[in-house]
Amino acid sequence: MAKQFLLASLALVVAAATDDYTPVVAVVSHPYNSTHESIPASYVKWLEMGGARATRMPYNADKKLVETIVNNTDGLFFIGGSGLLPDSAKQAYSLITNLQDDGTPYAIWGTCLGFQWLTQLITDAGSPILTSGYDSENLNLALNFTAAGKDSRLFNPKSDYTVVDLVGLLTENTVTINQHTFGVKPETMEDVEGYNILSTNEDREGKVFVSAFEHETRPLYGTQFHPEKNTFEYGCNSKGVPVEPTKHNDAAIRHSFELSRFFGREVAKVRGDRWQAESGVEIIYKANKGIIENSYEEKYVFKI
Ligand SMILES: *[C@@H]1O[C@H](CO)[C@@H](O)[C@H](O)[C@H]1NC(C)=O
Ligand SMILES: *[C@@H]1O[C@H](CO)[C@@H](O)[C@H](O)[C@H]1NC(C)=O
Numbered sequence: 001m002a003k004q005f006l007l008a009s010l011a012l013v014v015a016a017a018t019d020d021y022t023p024v025v026a027v028v029s030h031p032y033n034s035t036h037e038s039i040p041a042s043y044v045k046w047l048e049m050g051g052a053r054a055t056r057m058p059y060n061a062d063k064k065l066v067e068t069i070v071n072n073t074d075g076l077f078f079i080g081g082s083g084l085l086p087d088s089a090k091q092a093y094s095l096i097t098n099l100q101d102d103g104t105p106y107a108i109w110g111t112c113l114g115f116q117w118l119t120q121l122i123t124d125a126g127s128p129i130l131t132s133g134y135d136s137e138n139l140n141l142a143l144n145f146t147a148a149g150k151d152s153r154l155f156n157p158k159s160d161y162t163v164v165d166l167v168g169l170l171t172e173n174t175v176t177i178n179q180h181t182f183g184v185k186p187e188t189m190e191d192v193e194g195y196n197i198l199s200t201n202e203d204r205e206g207k208v209f210v211s212a213f214e215h216e217t218r219p220l221y222g223t224q225f226h227p228e229k230n231t232f233e234y235g236c237n238s239k240g241v242p243v244e245p246t247k248h249n250d251a252a253i254r255h256s257f258e259l260s261r262f263f264g265r266e267v268a269k270v271r272g273d274r275w276q277a278e279s280g281v282e283i284i285y286k287a288n289k290g291i292i293e294n295s296y297e298e299k300y301v302f303k304i
């Protein structure tokens with residue numbers, strides 16, 4: 001009797017834990033100075049807005065640490081910035097595609113430079129997929145959807161509570177913020193097996209670049225624009241003038257939220273309560289002892 005009761009209580013505890021589990025996404029931090037790495041706070045807040053928690057994958061994480069972090073997370077996030085594709089990202093990508101092959105829907109998202117890292121990883125080609133010389137810094141754009149884009153998972157978030165027509169919203173409103181000089185020409189990506197170009201855009205000189213893609217079956221997503229900036233970046237210079245022309249209007253905020261919630265739902269599909277406190281993989285919320293600096297953006301800074 002007592003034993004039966006104990007087993008029943010344990011079952012309840014396990015079920016409750018699974019219900020309450022919030023997915024964890026590893027964010028690769030970038031070199032900051034010789035002693036620190038950093039992650040703009042906007043990415044962490046954007047993941048939290050979508051229903052995920054964030055942890056950090058150090059840029060130079062060794063093989064064992066990469067494996068521990070992948071084992072304890074549900075998604076991987078590549079941020080924007082300027083770092084070259086590190087070995088940690090290559091190794092994580094290979095572990096994750098193996099997990100996906102074994103049926104675990106572990107998801108990856110890349111934004112801006114992270115989008116470019118992801119295109120380098122999927123082509124296994126290093127840098128040739130990238131083209132330099134785009135004039136698309138500080139540029140707000142409406143998206144030019146492909147047929148695949150109109151029909152994509154990314155831009156048709158399906159939920160009982162989705163109220164936004166994202167394809168319509170992003171076709172009609174000039175709200176995606178671009179900050180890049182490198183980019184991916186549609187021709188270079190068209191032949192990459194398994195990938196769908198979802199939208200393209202032109203830079204100020206009419207040069208076309210891929211602005212969003214997804215894998216046909218794997219949960220891999222990339223946006224050349226920055227959906228996290230609309231909700232979480234307001235940086236001004238010392239004279240109080242915004243450093244970037246990021247929009248904060250209704251359409252801008254809604255696209256930021258819908259894309260963040262889309263990724264939050266993707267990582268929630270992994271299930272299995274992969275994150276374990278004993279692993280030492282720390283959630284950035286609270287555990288971050290780094291400084292939040294104000295240059296033009298808020299940053300979390302981590303001692304290497
Ligand atoms: C790197 O930046 C951090 C955060 O601002 C600072 O505490 C640290 O002293 C810096 N390190 C060097 C070598 O400048
Ligand atoms: C990660 O998980 C795999 C599969 O369960 C296991 O074989 C491996 O030892 C784990 N690695 C680490 C560092 O925890």
Ligand SMILES: *[C@@H]1O[C@H](CO)[C@@H](O)[C@H](O)[C@H]1NC(C)=O
Pocket residue numbers: 144186200201202208
């Ligand atoms: C829209 O996409 C088409 C087909 O990819 C391309 O030819 C055109 O230049 C794009 N227009 C803009 C404004 O991005």
